[in-house]
Amino acid sequence: MKESLEALERSAFSAIEEATTPKDLEGLRIKFLGRQGTIASILKEIATLPPEERPLVGQKANILKERIKSQIDERLKSLGSPLGAKAHREDTTLPGTCGATGRLHPLTQVIQEVCDVFLSLGFRVVEGPEIETEYYNFDALNIPKSHPSRDTFDTFYLDTTHLLRSQTSTVQIRVMEKEKPPLRIVAPGRVFRPDAVDASHSFMFHQVEGLCVDCDVRFSDLKGTLSLFSKQFFGPKTRTRFRPHFFPFTEPSAEVDISCILCDGKGCRLCKQKGWIEVLGAGMVHPNVFRAVKVDPSRYRGFAFGMGVERLAMLKYGVDDIRLFFENDLRFLRQF
Ligand SMILES: [Zn+2]
Known part of the structure; x- marks a missing residue:
């Protein structure tokens, strides 16, 4: 189970890195984090594990879920999409702010x-x-x-x-x-x-x-x-x-x-x-x-x-x- 989580992390991160459009990333978000997604099915499988293994695997799966989520956000931000990190994104297409300039007397x-x-x-x-x-x-x-x-x-x-x-x-x-x-x-x-x-x-x-x-x-x-x-x-x-x-x-x-x-x-x-x-x-x-x-x-x-x-x-x-x-x-x- 632990190995499959690590493999999932690698494949998710490389897929996010290769995504070139916000649409690609939305697809990956559904694939990994959606209700029918990979993480969701792993969490369901936890019930089949021996009781002593369940907390650890559950914790790792949740951490991975957060990491994939923030990785997708980061990538969205770098693609300049308005869906990416809402509060922090800078719109480089806005006119610059100009400091107050003086003039000659x-x-x-x-x-x-x-x-x-x-x-x-x-x-x-x-x-x-x-x-x-x-x-x-x-x-x-x-x-x-x-x-x-x-x-x-x-x-x-x-x-x-x-x-x-x-x-x-x-x-x-x-x-x-x-x-x-x-x-x-x-x-x-x-x-x-x-x-x-x-x-x-x-x-x-x-x-x-x-x-x-x-x-x-x-x-x-x-x-x-x-x-x-x-x-x-x-x-x-x-x-x-x-x-x-x-x-x-x-x-x-x-x-x-x-x-x-x-x-x-x-x-x-x-x-x-x-x-x-x-x-x-x-x-x-x-x-x-x-x-x-x-x-x-x-x-x-x-x-x-x-x-x-x-x-x-x-x-x-x-x-x-x-x-x-x-x-x-x-x-x-x-x-x-
Ligand atoms: Zn005159």
Whole structure:
């Protein structure tokens, strides 16, 4: 009896292993475990055995029954049948579950977009420190000692010599100190000014500064570069206009306007009926700035420009409050 149980186990297991469809397995289940099946007939035969053998054989037959049952379940599971182990089976045909992915902040997107335009023009991206000295933030940029921007109302001083940079122009000086022209760089980064926070002001915001220095750089190169940038960033119909202005670090200097992106110059609320919107400042590098970094102003000329990233983003996306960029409200950020 014991031998026939062992033989049954071997033949059952090899039959289950060879089964290739759930239907085959169902047939085997009936054959071995069904009411008329092999195990059932063995259990019936137990009655014919001597009384002392009955418990042992009965126990072995029941163990074998369980083993065949679980073997069939296992095989069903491996065949991917819905009949197999109901609770544990994984349905590989369901769509995957995806972890929550973030996205780039709208200001980061704008910085990358701006840098991409200038990268395509042969500029490279450079970054500089946010904690600066008066020398890099003012002196080397030809900003006189008496200039109001040096006031503690306009600049965050950390101690008598260090401050949080109020502009990214500091990077121009750091690059020109180390490298000789020709140079073409853009410098994105955070700047800090003690402004009261309102819909259009923040004590921290972002700028992208640009600098191009070579033997034969002209104002027309500046105009061409910035009008191409405006078309790339705001759309191909965008026109630019340069208005004379004053900055200590450039001469001549200009403020640059673009034709209103909403009304195309006709006049609307966004442009305050002017048809033009101011977007950045620019000019030809002042000879004193070149002298500060030991570049010969009789040999080299250059242009520089600076733009506010938040302003660009607000215009491009129609955002009317700068604070929205810094409040980390996902309902706002998810729109970009
Ligand atoms: Zn307008």
